[in-house]
Amino acid sequence: MSGRTIKHEVLALLRGPDLAAVMASMRRYPAKAAVNVLFSAICREEPHLRWYAVSCMGDAVARLAAEAMEEARVVMRRFLWSLNDESGGIGWGAPESMAEAMCRHDGLAGEYIHMLLSYMREDGPEICQDGNYIEHPLLQRGLLWGVARLSGCRPRLLIDKGAGADIPPYLHAKDATVRGLAALAAGNLHLNATEAALRARVDDPAPLTLYWDGQFRATTVGALAQSALEQMSE
Numbered sequence: 001m002s003g004r005t006i007k008h009e010v011l012a013l014l015r016g017p018d019l020a021a022v023m024a025s026m027r028r029y030p031a032k033a034a035v036n037v038l039f040s041a042i043c044r045e046e047p048h049l050r051w052y053a054v055s056c057m058g059d060a061v062a063r064l065a066a067e068a069m070e071e072a073r074v075v076m077r078r079f080l081w082s083l084n085d086e087s088g089g090i091g092w093g094a095p096e097s098m099a100e101a102m103c104r105h106d107g108l109a110g111e112y113i114h115m116l117l118s119y120m121r122e123d124g125p126e127i128c129q130d131g132n133y134i135e136h137p138l139l140q141r142g143l144l145w146g147v148a149r150l151s152g153c154r155p156r157l158l159i160d161k162g163a164g165a166d167i168p169p170y171l172h173a174k175d176a177t178v179r180g181l182a183a184l185a186a187g188n189l190h191l192n193a194t195e196a197a198l199r200a201r202v203d204d205p206a207p208l209t210l211y212w213d214g215q216f217r218a219t220t221v222g223a224l225a226q227s228a229l230e231q232m233s234e
Contacts, residue, residue: 010037014052019214026056031063035075042093051211054093058100065105076101076112083119083134091139095119099146103153113150113157119143120166137175144170144181145211151188164191171197176206180221184210187228195232201225 006029016022026034038060041053065072079098083091098116102109120143121131134143147167150158158164163185170182171194183201186194204221211217 006033007037007040010034011041011049014041014049014056016052019052019055022052023056023059026060027063031060031067032071034060035064038097039078042097043090047209047211047216050093051096051216052214054096054100055214057093057097058102058104061097061101062104062108065101065108069107072101072105072108073111076108080112080115083132083139090136091142093142095139095142095146096149099149103149109150109154109157113154114161116143116146116150117158117161117163117166120147120163120170137173137178140170140173140175141177141181144178144185148181148185148188151185155189159189164189164193167191168194168197171201176204176221177208179204179206180208180210180219180224183221183224183228187224187231190232192232195229198225198229202229 010026010029013022013025016025029037035057038053038057042050042057044050044053061072061075064075076098079091079094082094095116098112102113102116115132118132119134122133123131134140147158147163151163167182167185167189168191170178171186173179173182179201183198185191186198202222202225204225206221208219208221209216210219210224
């Protein structure tokens with residue numbers, strides 16, 4: 001089957017209504033072939049197609065890692081390169097796809113989670129600091145979604161890598177989606193130090209659409225902050 005044929009079929013599949021069914025169909029394709037096609041889909045403007053592509057990309061990269069870890073590393077490095085200013089690209093979909101892959105594969109999580117967190121960190125005066133801070137607001141949305149996703153599937157690893165100090169500043173971001181995702185992550189990680197900031201956000205009416213578990217949900221920053229506080233009190 002040609003690459004063009006696979007691309008046509010995959011893009012049609014991604015427009016399906018049920019993520020579980022879409023993902024099951026995607027697994028008929030070899031992992032490497034699926035990854036190659038999905039790279040063009042994770043940066044599409046159509047939300048449904050793009051987010052389903054992110055979920056399927058994570059699954060495909062995890063499958064690839066199970067078959068040939070070095071080839072999966074090449075894909076993860078490609079995501080990282082796309083976020084580099086020297087790449088000439090933007091990196092749309094890269095943080096989200098990395099997070100999905102790391103949720104699904106222990107080895108990838110262990111090797112790359114610190115790199116995802118580096119995009120939340122500023123470079124400091126010390127030459128050994130590893131900050132790769134992302135300033136672009138829309139890329140910050142993808143980054144925070146990735147961190148929030150990992151806060152649900154790999155909370156201990158995030159805490160061990162210092163994410164508890166990285167997330168709180170984003171509760172004060174100008175972008176509502178970034179604030180909401182930071183609240184979601186803070187709740188999942190039980191970051192008690194953010195309680196005051198979350199309480200200050202409970203009345204934040206800014207709307208956002210949250211993609212989670214294959215579903216799209218309209219919510220507000222305030223609702224996510226309230227939910228985070230409730231998690232912490234459990």
